[in-house]
Amino acid sequence: MSDAPSSNFTPAPLDGTKRTWLIASSCVGAAGAVALATPFVSSFAPSEKAKAAGAAVEVDISSVKPGEKVTVEWRGKPVWIMRRTPEQLASLKKTDAEVADPNSERTAFPTPEYAKNETRSIKPELLVVIGICTHLGCSPGDKFATGAQPSLPDNWQGGFLCACHGSTFDLAGRVFKNKPAPDNLEVPPHMYLSDSKLLIGEDKKA
């Protein structure tokens, strides 16, 4: 864009000191830019308000009849409370061989010690799980009717089907083998305050 350089043009010699200081101040500037980015990135994290909204929820379970399921909200997630019938409890024996983690030994969503049993519950008939599929977070639907039906195997014993990606869970929230979901449904910390009162979000350890 400027005029062509004349023939006696000689480039100015490189000033090593200037360059050193230039590099040094650029590095300091870059460190400053990274430091400046910190509050911006940290603003993506959950706010103090969101962190505080995790209080435990008390539920009256006396009206839940055998074979029925109720859903309550805890930390914005659906928590299922299901009173299983004796036949439904018996079905867990049949699914033992077909589920990926029958004894809840995986640690991604650690099952509390008090629920690490055959029925994955404190009281055998009462299942308390977070109704969020461990695959990608959909809420599975109820499929309590047994037998062959769309999207389910012919020997279906009753359980839950996640419509998003087809993961299936038995009536203890255990995921079947070769399904997208890797883990059993999460058991939230919970405890019984009385025969009819259930507290979700806290347990005896806490």
Place this chain on the structure above:
Amino acid sequence: MAEFKEISPNAPLGAKVTNWFENRFPTAFAEYRKHMSEYYAPKNFNFWYFFGSLAMLVLVIQIVTGIFLVMHYKPDAGPVGGILGAPPIAFASVEYIMRDVPGGWFIRYMHSTGASAFFIVVYLHMFRGLLYGSYRKPRELVWIFGCAIFLALMAEAFMGYLLPWGQMSYWGAQVIVNLFSAIPFIGPDLALLIRGDYVVGDATLNRFFSFHVIAVPLVLIGLIVAHLLALHDVGSNNPDGIEIKKGPKGNRWSPDAPADGIPFHPYYSVHDIMGVGVFLMVFFAVVFFAPEMGGYFLEYNNFVPADPLVTPLHIAPVWYFTPFYSMLRATNGVMVNVLCAIIALGVVLAFLKCRCSMALKVGLAVAGVVAIALLKTFDAKFWGVVVMGGAVIILFFLPWLDRSPARSIRYRPDWHKWLYAVFVVWFLILMVLGIMVPGPIFATPSLAWLTNELVAMIGTLFYFGFFLLMPWWSQQGEPKPVPDRVTFKPH
């Protein structure tokens, strides 16, 4: 800098005004010439070349309608009036736009139809590149910028889909954000950072709104500028895949311009008006008569307000994401085993067939063992995410995967056309499978083994095989002789 030009005082007023501006802002005039009136594009463009300018048109539609939607939309997940059980404010504000804002329904339907139109146009534009080898040297960067535009467009569409705060918005976002939590070690924290809460909520809605209306559009526009600047530096490809710059020089407009080139303006700018006319007829037919497009452009479940406690029984992303979504769904434990088997087979074949050094073979075997170990170590869920992301990322490498001696499909062996056709069919099958529920495709008990996931798995393997084996198959067969000049029939 350009010389200051004096103009005769007797010159017409228009010429004087132009001269006044050109002396004070020569850049604008130089750029106009460089990109419009003196940008020489090959004269043999066919209808496939409409889709680039149509993509620009749809971008303008989206930006203009978007500006007007933001005037009435409220990104707030809380209930209307703070009353427990009332519909969420965001959902209600979209209904308000649809029912109460004069012309609101029209602006919103243009925006929602525009989203689908954008993907239709961009998919066709990309397929044009695939057909005529438009990504090949020296146009690699044009292609890479284009792939980046496609990625940004996916982000833009995904975040925009959360804003109406319907059931599909909510659960779609839940699923896609949770994809990130499948990444080993950092995943759960990353998903938390994206959501800004332990569940998709108000914080998520507000940041997606910010990204959708400011951040991603800025990135998108920057990438489009880079895409066009790089294109105009190397020049457009054409259906024959012949470099017009290497051909004879001199046309009616300039002695230095390629003989087979014509100025973009007015030749292609006018030509594109025809494409725009046809496009707008179809576009507004959809806007006026089928804005929901039978549930494919606007899903029915999204007319139900978001409910964090209940997932709709069938959720699927909008049609333009479904090919990638069904690849995600197909990657289960069985698929991981199939991949392990394929890697093992590849290593065995390398030992038997490859004419390479023993060291390389051993290296391949070690890499294969490591790959199998990794496949078995991490959950299939994580590999599903890798497969889905990889399906898009692999496009970036296309310029180096294609080794065919002929650039355009016109001069490749005929069976290449069939291979491309099969690729398109598989892509469409994956698209349909992603819309359908998982499980057996047909109700007939004897066909129960034919599940959605099984077909999707074959489709996924074909998709990746098409690209990963391209360095091999693209060199097979006898290419046809490529003419020296572009094929062009004056009309």
